[in-house]
Amino acid sequence: MEQLATLEDLPKEYVSTLTQSNLVPLWPSLRNVLPPNQPIPQTQATAWHFKDIKPLLLQAGELTPIEKAERRVLVLANPGHGLENMKATSSIYLGMQLLLPNEWAPSHRHTPNAVRLIVEGTGAYTTVEGQKCTMEHGDLILTPSGLWHEHGHDGDEPVIWLDVLDLPLVYYMEASFVEGGDVQEVKGTDRGHRYAKGIVPTVHFVRENSGYPLLRYSWKDAKQVLDALAADAAHQGPAQISYVNPETGEDCQKIIGYSAIRLAPKEVVQLERRSAAQVFHVIEGQMHIDINANTYELSRSDTACAPCFAQIDLINNGDEPAYIFVADEAPLQKKLGLYSTRARI
Numbered sequence: 577m578e579q580l581a582t583l584e585d586l587p588k589e590y591v592s593t594l595t596q597s598n599l600v601p602l603w604p605s606l607r608n609v610l611p612p613n614q615p616i617p618q619t620q621a622t623a624w625h626f627k628d629i630k631p632l633l634l635q636a637g638e639l640t641p642i643e644k645a646e647r648r649v650l651v652l653a654n655p656g657h658g659l660e661n662m663k664a665t666s667s668i669y670l671g672m673q674l675l676l677p678n679e680w681a682p683s684h685r686h687t688p689n690a691v692r693l694i695v696e697g698t699g700a701y702t703t704v705e706g707q708k709c710t711m712e713h714g715d716l717i718l719t720p721s722g723l724w725h726e727h728g729h730d731g732d733e734p735v736i737w738l739d740v741l742d743l744p745l746v747y748y749m750e751a752s753f754v755e756g757g758d759v760q761e762v763k764g765t766d767r768g769h770r771y772a773k774g775i776v777p778t779v780h781f782v783r784e785n786s787g788y789p790l791l792r793y794s795w796k797d798a799k800q801v802l803d804a805l806a807a808d809a810a811h812q813g814p815a816q817i818s819y820v821n822p823e824t825g826e827d828c829q830k831i832i833g834y835s836a837i838r839l840a841p842k843e844v845v846q847l848e849r850r851s852a853a854q855v856f857h858v859i860e861g862q863m864h865i866d867i868n869a870n871t872y873e874l875s876r877s878d879t880a881c882a883p884c885f886a887q888i889d890l891i892n893n894g895d896e897p898a899y900i901f902v903a904d905e906a907p908l909q910k911k912l913g914l915y916s917t918r919a920r921i
């Protein structure tokens with residue numbers, strides 16, 4: 577492709593006249609906004625280790641009362657995007673949230689979609705539109721766009737979870753805002769019992785139309801399916817599950833996709849190169865991850881992110897199975913017609 581003229585190639589006076597008229601020449605920036613062949617991501621391969629985050633989060637618990645934080649979160653920020661922009665990838669926000677015994681994070685609802693993946697501790701719960709969802713290690717709890725949610729804690733140890741939101745995208749669209757609300761009246765539990773093994777209640781009534789019939793995906797159930805897949809001789813490829821809407825089979829949320837992979841001891845999984853950036857979080861076990869030229873050793877509760885079209889290898893060097901939670905931008909890209917894959921190099 578032709579090397580294009582730069583801003584310096586133009587007379588200064590001409591450029592300043594353009595500026596005064598709110599005009600910009602395209603050609604000096606054309607190769608930045610339309611780079612040849614593939615995007616130039618700002619997202620850098622980055623890893624965050626739980627052993628570093630946890631003491632700082634507990635310190636935040638001493639420094640800042642929950643009433644002064646609303647949500648006590650340390651954001652996992654990708655340096656490639658600038659830390660202050662609070663992005664793990666261009667569209668994915670990650671945060672580690674701490675709730676201490678007897679604390680309460682008040683009810684609110686916002687336009688970004690959120691999920692929580694429970695990392696440590698018991699006794700906490702999230703109430704979503706009146707449905708009380710218990711938080712246990714590895715559980716995935718949805719708080720989709722526009723639904724009221726609050727967090728409470730009846731237990732006696734700190735509870736920590738990973739928040740995943742599409743906040744960077746929604747903020748970029750100038751569509752991000754929150755409303756505060758009153759304590760919710762609890763009307764039921766998480767409804768997981770309704771969607772077991774393809775057996776669902778016959779509907780003699782109009783379904784709730786939130787579009788989110790299931791709000792809590794229990795880790796116990798997800799792990800059972802992963803173990804069964806791994807034990808099934810007829811199953812091809814890595815054991816991987818997707819978190820879907822049980823009534824439609826579609827991705828459980830509209831923008832970010834959620835799945836989990838099981839790596840047997842010594843198993844190596846070479847992922848295809850995808851246009852969607854991804855996040856990896858270790859639910860159980862340990863993993864060595866290669867992302868392009870970067871290598872990270874991840875232990876339980878550690879998190880890493882990878883840019884678009886990265887070449888990624890997942891390797892379990894341990895003696896126990898490893899279970900990895902994955903978040904990616906594929907649902908968003910597929911809806912927009914932007915999703916593609918590339919052969920590995």
Ligand code: GTQ
Pocket residue numbers: 647649670671673686690725739741
């Ligand atoms: O728990 O509702 O990490 O509203 C960021 C914004 C968590 C939450 C975050 C939020 C929440």
